[in-house]
């Protein structure tokens with residue numbers, strides 16, 4: 001029970017990484033507010049948590065709307081009396097280069113992935129301070145460090161989330177607030193499974209880029225978030241925790257040799 005007596009809000013927790021984290025947090029004793037725009041899958045996440053003996057509640061939240069974010073925080077306080085952890089995790093993105101991305105799609109991507117981190121933190125921090133301190137966890141990405149093709153809004157947003165996390169850590173550390181980012185590599189969520197159904201060959205190809213030779217699962221990120229949410233990490237703040245199976249730890253030219261099979265028998 002590493003989160004016994006803690007109250008946590010997780011945005012974008014109707015599915016994927018957020019859902020996996022909500023389930024683990026509840027299993028470790030937290031009361032979890034599942035905040036999501038998806039009014040079907042969100043309550044299903046809550047039902048799953050309750051069926052496993054945990055405590056959770058759903059609040060319908062569009063993180064693009066400041067009023068909805070205020071209501072999300074208010075809901076947690078009304079329901080559970082306090083707030084200890086906020087995980088800003090919701091995801092919406094439109095791919096494209098800076099030339100072909102429509103401005104409305106850029107705005108929506110950045111609103112959901114960055115502005116919502118600002119607004120969620122803005123409205124949660126006073127309550128975290130009131131609770132004697134707290135932990136903010138922002139889901140960034142390895143794309144916050146390195147660039148992929150045709151992904152302008154995503155790359156910009158995730159880099160912003162990493163440095164905004166450091167900035168919040170600096171500003172509110174003296175008041176007991178810790179703020180960290182998590183940078184996942186490829187995590188196979190429900191969305192990823194749909195993609196793999198369409199392109200089953202992609203899995204074997206993609207895992208060649210991962211020294212651990214597998215794709216990640218939501219639970220891999222949930223364990224990192226659990227550490228950052230718990231009192232085990234009270235000396236950890238302003239950190240960007242890369243959880244990527246080694247994707248970003250090897251040089252691309254040596255990766256090229258590996259893919260070409262130059263070192264066959266040595267690197268497998």
Ligand SMILES: NC(=O)c1ccc[n+]([C@@H]2O[C@H](COP(=O)([O-])OP(=O)(O)OC[C@H]3O[C@@H](n4cnc5c(N)ncnc54)[C@H](O)[C@@H]3O)[C@@H](O)[C@H]2O)c1
Nearest residue numbers: 012014015016017036037038062063090091141184186187
């Ligand atoms: N899956 C990966 O491979 C991967 C890799 C690196 C980083 N990430 C990051 O992890 C986080 C979660 O990603 P995921 O793959 O689990 O996503 P997902 O698409 O499986 O889930 C995203 C959730 O966000 C919700 N959402 C979308 N718009 C919203 C809004 N306006 N308000 C509230 N909720 C909204 C969706 O309903 C959904 O439940 C994201 O920040 C993503 O960038 C994911």
